[in-house]
Amino acid sequence: MLELTDVSITYRAGLKPAVSRISISVADGERVGIVGESGSGKSTLTSAILRSLPKGARVDGTIAYQGQDLGQMSAGRFRELRSVEIARIPQDPLASLNPVIRVGDQLRHVLQAHRSISSRDCIPVIEEALAEVGIPEPEVKRMAFPHELSGGMRQRVLIAMSLINEPSLLIADEPTTALDVTVQAQILDLLQHELDSRGMSMLLITHDIGVVTEVCSRIIVMRHGQIVEDGPTEELLANPKHPYTRQLFAAARMQVDATQKKAVQP
Ligand SMILES: Nc1ncnc2c1ncn2[C@@H]1O[C@H](COP(=O)(O)OP(=O)(O)O)[C@@H](O)[C@H]1O
Numbered sequence: 229m230l231e232l233t234d235v236s237i238t239y240r241a242g243l244k245p246a247v248s249r250i251s252i253s254v255a256d257g258e259r260v261g262i263v264g265e266s267g268s269g270k271s272t273l274t275s276a277i278l279r280s281l282p283k284g285a286r287v288d289g290t291i292a293y294q295g296q297d298l299g300q301m302s303a304g305r306f307r308e309l310r311s312v313e314i315a316r317i318p319q320d321p322l323a324s325l326n327p328v329i330r331v332g333d334q335l336r337h338v339l340q341a342h343r344s345i346s347s348r349d350c351i352p353v354i355e356e357a358l359a360e361v362g363i364p365e366p367e368v369k370r371m372a373f374p375h376e377l378s379g380g381m382r383q384r385v386l387i388a389m390s391l392i393n394e395p396s397l398l399i400a401d402e403p404t405t406a407l408d409v410t411v412q413a414q415i416l417d418l419l420q421h422e423l424d425s426r427g428m429s430m431l432l433i434t435h436d437i438g439v440v441t442e443v444c445s446r447i448i449v450m451r452h453g454q455i456v457e458d459g460p461t462e463e464l465l466a467n468p469k470h471p472y473t474r475q476l477f478a479a480a481r482m483q484v485d486a487t488q489k490k491a492v493q494p
Pocket residue numbers: 239240246264265266267268269270271272273282
Protein backbone atom coordinates (compact mmCIF):
# COMPACT_ATOMS: atom_id res chain seq x y z
CA MET A 229 0.00 0.00 0.00
CA LEU A 230 2.68 2.45 1.07
CA GLU A 231 6.28 1.93 0.12
CA LEU A 232 9.17 4.17 1.07
CA THR A 233 12.45 3.29 -0.59
CA ASP A 234 15.74 4.76 0.50
CA VAL A 235 14.17 8.04 1.58
CA SER A 236 16.40 10.86 2.79
CA ILE A 237 15.10 14.29 3.73
CA THR A 238 17.08 17.50 4.13
CA TYR A 239 15.41 20.73 5.27
CA ARG A 240 17.96 23.06 3.74
CA ALA A 241 21.04 22.71 1.61
CA GLY A 242 24.01 22.41 3.95
CA LEU A 243 22.04 20.95 6.86
CA LYS A 244 22.52 17.32 7.67
CA PRO A 245 19.58 15.13 6.67
CA ALA A 246 16.72 14.91 9.21
CA VAL A 247 15.96 11.47 7.80
CA SER A 248 18.55 9.22 6.14
CA ARG A 249 17.93 6.31 3.81
CA ILE A 250 14.75 4.99 5.27
CA SER A 251 12.80 2.14 3.71
CA ILE A 252 9.40 1.22 5.08
CA SER A 253 6.51 -0.72 3.65
CA VAL A 254 2.97 -0.84 4.94
CA ALA A 255 0.84 -3.69 3.58
CA ASP A 256 -2.91 -3.66 3.02
CA GLY A 257 -4.65 -3.60 6.39
CA GLU A 258 -1.35 -3.52 8.28
CA ARG A 259 -0.75 -1.25 11.30
CA VAL A 260 2.80 -0.11 11.56
CA GLY A 261 4.11 1.95 14.43
CA ILE A 262 7.10 4.25 14.30
CA VAL A 263 8.66 5.04 17.66
CA GLY A 264 11.65 7.07 18.66
CA GLU A 265 12.61 9.95 20.88
CA SER A 266 11.72 13.51 20.01
CA GLY A 267 13.79 14.81 17.10
CA SER A 268 14.37 11.40 15.55
CA GLY A 269 12.65 12.42 12.30
CA LYS A 270 9.21 10.86 12.71
CA SER A 271 7.16 13.95 11.83
CA THR A 272 9.55 14.83 9.02
CA LEU A 273 8.78 11.46 7.51
CA THR A 274 4.99 11.95 7.70
CA SER A 275 5.31 15.44 6.21
CA ALA A 276 7.27 13.97 3.30
CA ILE A 277 4.58 11.35 2.69
CA LEU A 278 1.91 14.05 2.77
CA ARG A 279 4.02 16.45 0.70
CA SER A 280 3.75 19.09 3.39
CA LEU A 281 7.43 19.80 4.03
CA PRO A 282 8.44 23.46 4.02
CA LYS A 283 9.76 25.01 0.84
CA GLY A 284 13.42 24.27 0.23
CA ALA A 285 13.27 20.80 1.75
CA ARG A 286 14.61 18.04 -0.42
CA VAL A 287 13.39 14.47 -0.56
CA ASP A 288 15.54 11.77 -2.13
CA GLY A 289 14.39 8.21 -2.77
CA THR A 290 10.83 7.26 -3.59
CA ILE A 291 7.55 7.33 -1.72
CA ALA A 292 4.90 5.27 -3.47
CA TYR A 293 1.24 4.74 -2.67
CA GLN A 294 -0.29 1.73 -4.39
CA GLY A 295 2.54 1.74 -6.87
CA GLN A 296 2.20 5.45 -7.74
CA ASP A 297 5.16 7.68 -7.00
CA LEU A 298 3.77 10.46 -4.79
CA GLY A 299 6.71 12.73 -5.54
CA GLN A 300 5.95 12.68 -9.26
CA MET A 301 2.20 13.08 -8.96
CA SER A 302 0.53 16.31 -10.13
CA ALA A 303 -0.68 18.65 -7.38
CA GLY A 304 -4.31 18.12 -8.38
CA ARG A 305 -4.12 14.34 -8.34
CA PHE A 306 -2.26 14.42 -5.04
CA ARG A 307 -4.88 16.65 -3.41
CA GLU A 308 -7.57 14.23 -4.46
CA LEU A 309 -5.67 11.25 -3.11
CA ARG A 310 -4.92 13.15 0.07
CA SER A 311 -8.53 13.98 0.82
CA VAL A 312 -10.05 10.67 -0.21
CA GLU A 313 -7.56 7.84 0.27
CA ILE A 314 -4.89 9.00 2.66
CA ALA A 315 -6.07 10.69 5.84
CA ARG A 316 -4.09 12.18 8.66
CA ILE A 317 -4.91 12.57 12.32
CA PRO A 318 -2.92 15.52 13.60
CA GLN A 319 -1.35 15.86 17.00
CA ASP A 320 -2.98 19.01 18.27
CA PRO A 321 -6.77 19.03 17.95
CA LEU A 322 -7.19 22.67 18.91
CA ALA A 323 -4.65 23.97 16.42
CA SER A 324 -6.01 21.72 13.70
CA LEU A 325 -9.63 22.84 13.87
CA ASN A 326 -10.76 26.22 12.64
CA PRO A 327 -11.88 28.12 15.79
CA VAL A 328 -14.56 30.18 14.03
CA ILE A 329 -16.32 27.41 12.12
CA ARG A 330 -18.82 25.02 13.69
CA VAL A 331 -17.45 21.45 13.80
CA GLY A 332 -20.33 20.16 11.66
CA ASP A 333 -19.48 22.66 8.93
CA GLN A 334 -15.81 21.65 9.06
CA LEU A 335 -16.85 18.04 8.54
CA ARG A 336 -19.11 19.13 5.70
CA HIS A 337 -16.26 20.92 3.93
CA VAL A 338 -14.25 17.70 4.00
CA LEU A 339 -17.21 15.74 2.67
CA GLN A 340 -17.94 18.20 -0.10
CA ALA A 341 -14.33 18.65 -1.16
CA HIS A 342 -14.50 15.71 -3.51
CA ARG A 343 -18.12 14.73 -3.72
CA SER A 344 -21.11 16.60 -4.99
CA ILE A 345 -23.43 16.27 -2.05
CA SER A 346 -25.87 18.95 -0.94
CA SER A 347 -25.44 20.57 2.46
CA ARG A 348 -28.80 19.16 3.54
CA ASP A 349 -27.74 15.62 2.58
CA CYS A 350 -24.52 16.07 4.53
CA ILE A 351 -26.33 16.45 7.85
CA PRO A 352 -27.21 12.80 8.49
CA VAL A 353 -23.76 11.69 7.29
CA ILE A 354 -22.10 14.14 9.70
CA GLU A 355 -24.30 13.14 12.62
CA GLU A 356 -23.54 9.49 11.97
CA ALA A 357 -19.81 10.20 11.73
CA LEU A 358 -19.90 12.04 15.07
CA ALA A 359 -21.95 9.30 16.74
CA GLU A 360 -19.54 6.69 15.47
CA VAL A 361 -16.59 8.27 17.24
CA GLY A 362 -18.52 8.35 20.50
CA ILE A 363 -19.73 11.95 20.52
CA PRO A 364 -23.02 12.15 22.43
CA GLU A 365 -25.92 14.20 21.02
CA PRO A 366 -24.38 14.59 17.57
CA GLU A 367 -27.34 16.67 16.38
CA VAL A 368 -26.41 19.25 19.03
CA LYS A 369 -22.63 18.83 18.94
CA ARG A 370 -22.37 19.41 15.21
CA MET A 371 -23.44 23.01 15.91
CA ALA A 372 -20.66 23.54 18.46
CA PHE A 373 -17.51 25.57 17.94
CA PRO A 374 -14.23 23.77 18.76
CA HIS A 375 -13.65 25.70 22.01
CA GLU A 376 -16.99 24.47 23.34
CA LEU A 377 -15.72 20.89 23.29
CA SER A 378 -13.21 19.15 25.58
CA GLY A 379 -9.79 18.11 24.26
CA GLY A 380 -10.89 14.48 23.97
CA MET A 381 -14.07 15.46 22.11
CA ARG A 382 -12.07 17.65 19.73
CA GLN A 383 -9.75 14.76 18.97
CA ARG A 384 -12.82 12.61 18.30
CA VAL A 385 -14.03 15.27 15.84
CA LEU A 386 -10.67 15.12 14.07
CA ILE A 387 -10.85 11.36 13.91
CA ALA A 388 -14.38 11.63 12.47
CA MET A 389 -13.02 14.12 9.96
CA SER A 390 -10.17 11.85 8.94
CA LEU A 391 -12.53 8.88 8.49
CA ILE A 392 -15.51 10.57 6.83
CA ASN A 393 -14.27 9.97 3.27
CA GLU A 394 -13.42 6.36 4.12
CA PRO A 395 -9.68 6.44 3.49
CA SER A 396 -7.58 3.33 2.91
CA LEU A 397 -4.57 4.62 4.79
CA LEU A 398 -4.51 6.56 8.02
CA ILE A 399 -1.44 8.43 9.14
CA ALA A 400 -1.56 9.40 12.78
CA ASP A 401 1.23 11.56 14.16
CA GLU A 402 1.12 11.47 17.97
CA PRO A 403 -2.70 11.34 17.94
CA THR A 404 -3.04 11.14 21.72
CA THR A 405 -0.06 13.11 23.00
CA ALA A 406 -2.08 16.24 23.77
CA LEU A 407 -4.65 14.32 25.83
CA ASP A 408 -4.99 13.14 29.44
CA VAL A 409 -3.97 9.55 30.08
CA THR A 410 -7.54 8.28 30.57
CA VAL A 411 -8.74 10.06 27.43
CA GLN A 412 -5.72 8.69 25.57
CA ALA A 413 -6.85 5.16 26.34
CA GLN A 414 -10.39 5.90 25.11
CA ILE A 415 -9.13 7.42 21.88
CA LEU A 416 -6.82 4.45 21.28
CA ASP A 417 -9.71 2.04 21.82
CA LEU A 418 -11.78 4.04 19.38
CA LEU A 419 -9.02 4.05 16.78
CA GLN A 420 -8.52 0.31 17.14
CA HIS A 421 -12.23 -0.30 16.77
CA GLU A 422 -12.42 1.85 13.63
CA LEU A 423 -9.39 0.16 12.10
CA ASP A 424 -10.83 -3.28 12.82
CA SER A 425 -14.20 -2.51 11.34
CA ARG A 426 -12.82 -0.81 8.22
CA GLY A 427 -9.73 -2.90 7.53
CA MET A 428 -7.71 0.30 7.06
CA SER A 429 -3.94 0.43 7.09
CA MET A 430 -2.27 2.74 9.56
CA LEU A 431 1.05 4.34 10.12
CA LEU A 432 1.11 5.40 13.76
CA ILE A 433 3.83 7.75 14.90
CA THR A 434 4.52 8.20 18.57
CA HIS A 435 7.23 8.55 21.17
CA ASP A 436 5.15 6.26 23.41
CA ILE A 437 6.14 2.63 22.99
CA GLY A 438 3.16 1.51 25.11
CA VAL A 439 0.80 2.94 22.51
CA VAL A 440 2.35 1.14 19.55
CA THR A 441 2.63 -2.22 21.28
CA GLU A 442 -1.09 -2.01 21.96
CA VAL A 443 -2.20 -0.99 18.48
CA CYS A 444 0.43 -2.09 15.93
CA SER A 445 1.46 -5.44 14.56
CA ARG A 446 4.85 -4.11 13.49
CA ILE A 447 7.19 -1.64 15.11
CA ILE A 448 9.87 0.47 13.53
CA VAL A 449 12.32 2.14 15.89
CA MET A 450 13.91 5.36 14.70
CA ARG A 451 16.84 7.24 16.10
CA HIS A 452 18.71 10.24 14.71
CA GLY A 453 16.84 9.97 11.40
CA GLN A 454 17.58 6.31 10.85
CA ILE A 455 15.84 3.01 11.44
CA VAL A 456 17.59 1.04 14.16
CA GLU A 457 15.12 -1.83 14.33
CA ASP A 458 12.06 -3.06 12.45
CA GLY A 459 10.06 -6.17 13.23
CA PRO A 460 6.81 -7.77 14.37
CA THR A 461 5.64 -6.35 17.72
CA GLU A 462 5.78 -9.69 19.57
CA GLU A 463 9.30 -10.37 18.39
CA LEU A 464 10.53 -6.93 19.31
CA LEU A 465 8.95 -7.16 22.75
CA ALA A 466 10.38 -10.62 23.39
CA ASN A 467 13.78 -9.99 21.93
CA PRO A 468 14.76 -6.40 21.23
CA LYS A 469 18.07 -6.51 19.38
CA HIS A 470 19.22 -2.93 19.45
CA PRO A 471 20.31 -1.38 22.77
CA TYR A 472 18.23 1.71 21.99
CA THR A 473 15.07 -0.42 21.65
CA ARG A 474 15.83 -2.08 25.00
CA GLN A 475 16.30 1.36 26.50
CA LEU A 476 12.89 2.50 25.16
CA PHE A 477 11.20 -0.59 26.58
CA ALA A 478 12.89 -0.16 29.94
CA ALA A 479 11.77 3.49 30.13
CA ALA A 480 8.20 2.47 29.23
CA ARG A 481 8.17 -0.22 31.94
CA MET A 482 9.41 2.28 34.51
CA GLN A 483 6.58 4.60 33.58
CA VAL A 484 4.01 1.80 33.95
CA ASP A 485 5.45 0.86 37.37
CA ALA A 486 5.32 4.47 38.52
CA THR A 487 1.67 4.82 37.42
CA GLN A 488 0.73 1.59 39.17
CA LYS A 489 2.50 2.66 42.36
CA LYS A 490 0.65 5.94 42.29
CA ALA A 491 -2.62 4.09 41.72
CA VAL A 492 -2.24 1.86 44.79
CA GLN A 493 -1.19 4.66 47.10
CA PRO A 494 -4.03 5.59 49.47
N1 LIG B 1 11.10 23.08 9.58
C1 LIG B 1 12.29 22.57 9.93
N2 LIG B 1 13.44 23.15 9.52
C2 LIG B 1 14.66 22.64 9.85
N3 LIG B 1 14.80 21.55 10.62
C3 LIG B 1 13.72 20.92 11.07
C4 LIG B 1 12.39 21.40 10.76
N4 LIG B 1 11.49 20.57 11.35
C5 LIG B 1 12.21 19.64 12.00
N5 LIG B 1 13.54 19.83 11.83
C6 LIG B 1 14.63 19.00 12.38
O1 LIG B 1 14.51 17.69 11.87
C7 LIG B 1 14.82 16.72 12.86
C8 LIG B 1 13.65 15.76 13.03
O2 LIG B 1 12.53 16.45 13.57
P1 LIG B 1 11.10 15.80 13.66
O3 LIG B 1 10.81 15.10 12.39
O4 LIG B 1 10.14 16.85 14.09
O5 LIG B 1 11.29 14.71 14.82
P2 LIG B 1 10.20 13.93 15.68
O6 LIG B 1 8.87 14.07 15.02
O7 LIG B 1 10.70 12.52 15.70
O8 LIG B 1 10.22 14.53 17.03
C9 LIG B 1 15.16 17.50 14.13
O9 LIG B 1 16.54 17.59 14.20
C10 LIG B 1 14.52 18.84 13.88
O10 LIG B 1 15.22 19.85 14.55
